[in-house]
Amino acid sequence: MNLKTRKCHKLKGDLTIPGDKSISHRAIIFASLAKGYSNLIGLLESEDCLKTLNAFRLMGVPIERNSKGNYTIKGVGLKGLKEADRVIDCGNSGTSMRLLTGLLAAQDFYTVLSGDTSLRKRPMDRIIKPLREMKAKIWARRDNYAPLSIKGSQLSAINYTLPVASAQVKSALLLAGLYADGKTILREPGLSRDHTERMLQGFGVNLKKSGLSIELDLQKDRLEGQEIVIPADISSAAFFITAALIIDDSELLLRNVGINPSRSGFLKVVKDMGGDCQLINKRVVSGEPVADIIVKSSKLTGANISGDLIPTLIDELPIIAILASRAEGRTVIKDAAELRVKESDRITNMISILSNMGVNVQELTDGMIINGPVELKGGFEVDSSGDHRIAMTVAIAGLLIDEPILINNSDSIKTSFPEFIDLLNKCSIT
Numbered sequence: 001m002n003l004k005t006r007k008c009h010k011l012k013g014d015l016t017i018p019g020d021k022s023i024s025h026r027a028i029i030f031a032s033l034a035k036g037y038s039n040l041i042g043l044l045e046s047e048d049c050l051k052t053l054n055a056f057r058l059m060g061v062p063i064e065r066n067s068k069g070n071y072t073i074k075g076v077g078l079k080g081l082k083e084a085d086r087v088i089d090c091g092n093s094g095t096s097m098r099l100l101t102g103l104l105a106a107q108d109f110y111t112v113l114s115g116d117t118s119l120r121k122r123p124m125d126r127i128i129k130p131l132r133e134m135k136a137k138i139w140a141r142r143d144n145y146a147p148l149s150i151k152g153s154q155l156s157a158i159n160y161t162l163p164v165a166s167a168q169v170k171s172a173l174l175l176a177g178l179y180a181d182g183k184t185i186l187r188e189p190g191l192s193r194d195h196t197e198r199m200l201q202g203f204g205v206n207l208k209k210s211g212l213s214i215e216l217d218l219q220k221d222r223l224e225g226q227e228i229v230i231p232a233d234i235s236s237a238a239f240f241i242t243a244a245l246i247i248d249d250s251e252l253l254l255r256n257v258g259i260n261p262s263r264s265g266f267l268k269v270v271k272d273m274g275g276d277c278q279l280i281n282k283r284v285v286s287g288e289p290v291a292d293i294i295v296k297s298s299k300l301t302g303a304n305i306s307g308d309l310i311p312t313l314i315d316e317l318p319i320i321a322i323l324a325s326r327a328e329g330r331t332v333i334k335d336a337a338e339l340r341v342k343e344s345d346r347i348t349n350m351i352s353i354l355s356n357m358g359v360n361v362q363e364l365t366d367g368m369i370i371n372g373p374v375e376l377k378g379g380f381e382v383d384s385s386g387d388h389r390i391a392m393t394v395a396i397a398g399l400l401i402d403e404p405i406l407i408n409n410s411d412s413i414k415t416s417f418p419e420f421i422d423l424l425n426k427c428s429i430t
């Protein structure tokens with residue numbers, strides 16, 4: 001599918017963004033491993049999450065969807081999964097592949113995991129190495145790339161310092177740790193999203209957190225079925241927040257957005273840049289902080305984005321680059337080398353897209369420097385490189401531009417946000 005961008009004069013509306021992708025994956029996983037029924041309300045029905053859902057169906061977990069789009073999962077217990085009789089396809093989803101690998105390394109059966117072209121190029125040694133230290137048996141192409149084959153075995157606990165702040169690595173090790181002999185101790189170099197820790201605690205697991213350390217105590221016999229209400233995804237909301245900030249005369253109300261501090265660095269950057277973004281009705285839902293957000297067009301200034309802030313907004317950096325191109329002065333993004341191993345190399349892709357749009361941008365090995373503000377230009381084609389966030393970033397920038405940009409392979413948007421175009425049409429006034 002190809003998408004042509006369209007200029008819009010303002011954005012107005014009251015929107016509910018779909019469910020959080022990271023929380024949705026975890027809700028499916030822990031509900032499947034629990035005993036009894038769990039109800040998942042507001043689960044994100046994007047391609048990535050449906051890959052995780054299908055994986056558990058293939059492993060014998062009964063999962064039903066009702067007419068309102070809510071899911072009931074009849075958990076099979078920690079030891080109740082069955083061997084899938086085919087390769088489990090994780091599609092584009094790094095979260096599915098990495099979290100499942102940790103879980104499957106401890107099951108009493110054999111599994112093969114594969115994925116699409118983008119996922120088969122992403123590094124898996126970051127989970128393979130520590131899982132092997134736990135005595136996992138995992139094989140990979142060149143010891144790093146999917147397809148992965150996993151022969152489940154009895155694991156021993158690990159005491160491990162993660163080399164990068166990665167929620168996927170942390171979660172894979174915690175899932176393996178649920179089955180390991182002994183106490184799993186993890187330390188992160190910086191705080192990555194902590195949805196796994198919160199949800200494990202919600203399911204009654206003995207997990208303790210202190211600063212950047214986590215301790216998971218021995219295996220637990222039972223996780224209890226839960227109702228989980230999933231908030232709107234802040235990473236998806238970020239596209240609409242950006243659009244409202246950079247397009248004159250706009251105002252949006254976004255309901256029920258997850259504002260977990262380990263995830264919401266984007267809101268901090270918006271504030272630092274002078275963006276008018278107000279959080280109201282703050283509350284905690286299923287262990288996750290949530291708020292409604294009112295965002296209005298704003299005059300922005302450049303910001304410095306680096307260090308511990310990076311893992312809290314890693315997925316928002318492409319759209320932050322668009323904010324920066326409209327802000328007065330310099331924006332420096334550093335310490336973000338992880339961007340090179342996401343669904344695409346997001347540094348290379350954003351440098352090329354911003355340059356085509358006429359932005360004065362400089363590439364760094366671990367980020368970029370953007371000098372704004374610039375009147376963005378269109379009239380070119382981009383390929384999303386199978387990367388949903390690159391496609392959506394260009395679509396948002398295009399709202400400011402008279403001459404359209406043609407986004408090839410925009411189907412990738414369904415990975416995380418199938419309703420993106422419909423919601424954009426709903427609130428844009430052309």
Ligand code: S3P
Pocket residue numbers: 021022023025095165166167168169171192193314315338
């Ligand atoms: C995710 C963690 C992040 C993020 C990804 C989703 C998760 O990756 O980029 O989109 O759900 O755990 P890291 O593992 O690099 O933190």
